[in-house]
Amino acid sequence: MITSFAFLLASVLFIIGIKLLASPKTARRGNLIAGAGMVLALLAVLPQLHDSHGEGVSLLKWLLIFAGILLGLVVGAAGAYKVKMTAMPQMVALFNGAGGGAAALVAAIEFAHPTKTSSLVFVISMLCAAMIGAVSLSGSIIAFFKLEGHFDKPVTYPAQQLLNGLLFVISVLLALTMAAGSHSMVLMCLFIVIALALGVLMVMPIGGADMPVVISLLNSFTGLAVAADGFAINNVAMIIAGTLVGSSGTLLTLAMCKAMNRPVTNVLFSAFGKVDATASAAGAATGSVKSVQADEAALLLGMAGRVVIVPGYGLAVAQAQHQVRQLADELAKKGVEVSFAIHPVAGRMPGHMNVLLAEADVPYDQLIEMETINPEMDRVDVCLIIGANDVVNPAAHEDKSSPIYGMPIIEAEKAGTVIVMKRSMGKGFAGIENALFLRDNCRMLFGDAKASLQELVTLVKAG
Amino acid sequence: MTVEMLIFVIFVLSIFLGFELISKVPSMLHTPLMSGTNAIHGIILLGGMLALAEADGFMQYTAGFVAVVLGSANVFGGFMVTDRMLQMFKRKK
Numbered sequence: 295m296i297t298s299f300a301f302l303l304a305s306v307l308f309i310i311g312i313k314l315l316a317s318p319k320t321a322r323r324g325n326l327i328a329g330a331g332m333v334l335a336l337l338a339v340l341p342q343l344h345d346s347h348g349e350g351v352s353l354l355k356w357l358l359i360f361a362g363i364l365l366g367l368v369v370g371a372a373g374a375y376k377v378k379m380t381a382m383p384q385m386v387a388l389f390n391g392a393g394g395g396a397a398a399l400v401a402a403i404e405f406a407h408p409t410k411t412s413s414l415v416f417v418i419s420m421l422c423a424a425m426i427g428a429v430s431l432s433g434s435i436i437a438f439f440k441l442e443g444h445f446d447k448p449v450t451y452p453a454q455q456l457l458n459g460l461l462f463v464i465s466v467l468l469a470l471t472m473a474a475g476s477h478s479m480v481l482m483c484l485f486i487v488i489a490l491a492l493g494v495l496m497v498m499p500i501g502g503a504d505m506p507v508v509i510s511l512l513n514s515f516t517g518l519a520v521a522a523d524g525f526a527i528n529n530v531a532m533i534i535a536g537t538l539v540g541s542s543g544t545l546l547t548l549a550m551c552k553a554m555n556r557p558v559t560n561v562l563f564s565a566f567g568k569v570d571a572t573a574s575a576a577g578a579a580t581g582s583v584k585s586v587q588a589d590e591a592a593l594l595l596g597m598a599g600r601v602v603i604v605p606g607y608g609l610a611v612a613q614a615q616h617q618v619r620q621l622a623d624e625l626a627k628k629g630v631e632v633s634f635a636i637h638p639v640a641g642r643m644p645g646h647m648n649v650l651l652a653e654a655d656v657p658y659d660q661l662i663e664m665e666t667i668n669p670e671m672d673r674v675d676v677c678l679i680i681g682a683n684d685v686v687n688p689a690a691h692e693d694k695s696s697p698i699y700g701m702p703i704i705e706a707e708k709a710g711t712v713i714v715m716k717r718s719m720g721k722g723f724a725g726i727e728n729a730l731f732l733r734d735n736c737r738m739l740f741g742d743a744k745a746s747l748q749e750l751v752t753l754v755k756a757g
Numbered sequence: 758m759t760v761e762m763l764i765f766v767i768f769v770l771s772i773f774l775g776f777e778l779i780s781k782v783p784s785m786l787h788t789p790l791m792s793g794t795n796a797i798h799g800i801i802l803l804g805g806m807l808a809l810a811e812a813d814g815f816m817q818y819t820a821g822f823v824a825v826v827l828g829s830a831n832v833f834g835g836f837m838v839t840d841r842m843l844q845m846f847k848r849k850k
Binding site for chain 2: 315415529
């Protein structure tokens with residue numbers, strides 16, 4: 295009875311936690327409240343533990359349980375505190391894969407206890423948990439490697455959909471056999487192996503740029519697998535927590551796709567960039583690249599009334615968040631109005647850039663979202679683009695053949711002068727040319743973002 | 758209403774609750790929210806503990822232990838990494 299109430303209270307804490315997570319002022323408190331709910335649920339389950347004969351748990355098992363929790367705690371904490379903020383998406387992918395793997399294993403162990411398999415609901419829940427959990431595990435691992443830059447180009451081969459479909463049909467047939475009463479662990483293992491293969495095959499054809507959407511989707515998958523496990527072992531807290539993650543994760547996935555102006559089916563089932571590059575090259579704008587030196591750039595910035603900084607992933611890679619904040623501070627001292635324009639998918643995940651700038655103590659009310667800044671862009675004197683490319687590419691508005699056509703962009707080209715800080719004329723993550731760099735009002739400041747920013751700070755200070 | 762039906766009702770209502778909870782989230786919070794909900798499905802650690810307690814034989818012991826380790830990494834790592842992200846969100850001093 296007390297245990298049930300504890301689970302109910304834990305569920306309520308999860309709900310409040312997610313609610314508070316949705317607003318910047320209360321987000322941290324929300325996370326802590328959800329964490330408190332988790333600790334409560336973990337304590338509440340202890341008296342419920344019993345062995346397969348319904349008797350007390352042996353000392354060896356207690357030791358294994360606590361050793362396992364401790365080991366996971368150490369590994370998880372090391373990952374959580376060591377990871378660089380730029381590598382955050384990879385870390386979330388790994389934690390998500392761990393959850394998915396655990397869900398599949400729990401399902402397999404529960405399936406091995408024949409007394410419970412009498413109920414059809416039980417077997418179906420186990421099978422769902424095993425399948426979805428395994429897909430989430432292998433899919434997350436592939437997503438991790440893609441974000442790390444391994445095989446990040448979409449992998450396509452003939453009859454891809456056919457193979458995936460075939461594997462899916464086989465796994466459904468296996469599931470039906472097991473649901474009909476064939477209680478074989480060999481079938482169960484085969485079922486999990488096929489699900490793992492499906493996870494790999496599902497993510498391999500998707501480009502690295504779309505991994506955040508994939509991780510978000512797999513996150514909601516793991517939630518559903520956990521809920522299915524909860525059905526099978528009759529644990530209400532697991533059902534509620536898992537389902538909440540499943541449904542809110544789905545909504546989050548759709549919100550991310552919306553920010554990139556692409557339907558979710560397009561992300562999952564068509565390799566990005568298939569639109570051939572020759573088509574967009576034909577429509578390439580004419581003009582020449584005009585480079586600028588740091589002293590001239592500093593002069594332009596210092597004389598401006600209003601400056602908008604558009605940071606991209608290149609800024610994060612150069613670890614130049616602190617330098618950009620210094621530059622903003624120095625300009626502000628000179629009476630220049632400085633703000634940061636954040637594209638919804640700047641960085642590697644929606645909101646990733648906000649986290650990176652927050653790390654450098656940029657106050658979040660100085661960060662302006664794309665929809666707010668675009669109408670004001672023609673009143674901006676200087677737009678400073680640092681390591682961003684695709685999110686300011688006017689081809690998204692003008693070139694119908696471009697793979698990013700239709701994606702909302704920050705309309706940097708409307709500003710009086712555009713200064714682009716870039717390592718080279720290389721392409722962005724989407725692998726396409728950027729006509730903005732050839733515009734008349736655009737100046738390129740080549741070099742490492744960190745060094746160039748440092749130079750600008752000194753020059754602005756001196757000037 | 759059977760217990761199974763009752764649980765199913767909870768499941769369906771939770772789906773709608775999940776949609777409602779995050780229907781209006783600014784995009785700046787998408788990453789922390791993904792990471793925070795990621796930590797919440799770490800409740801699978803409970804399932805791992807229950808499964809390990811019930812395990813019979815070497816294979817099940819091993820599987821149960823691995824499930825507990827993975828679940829624990831998911832839940833603790835998830836909450837810690839989310840907190841690390843969120844502590845950086847500050848207003849102008």
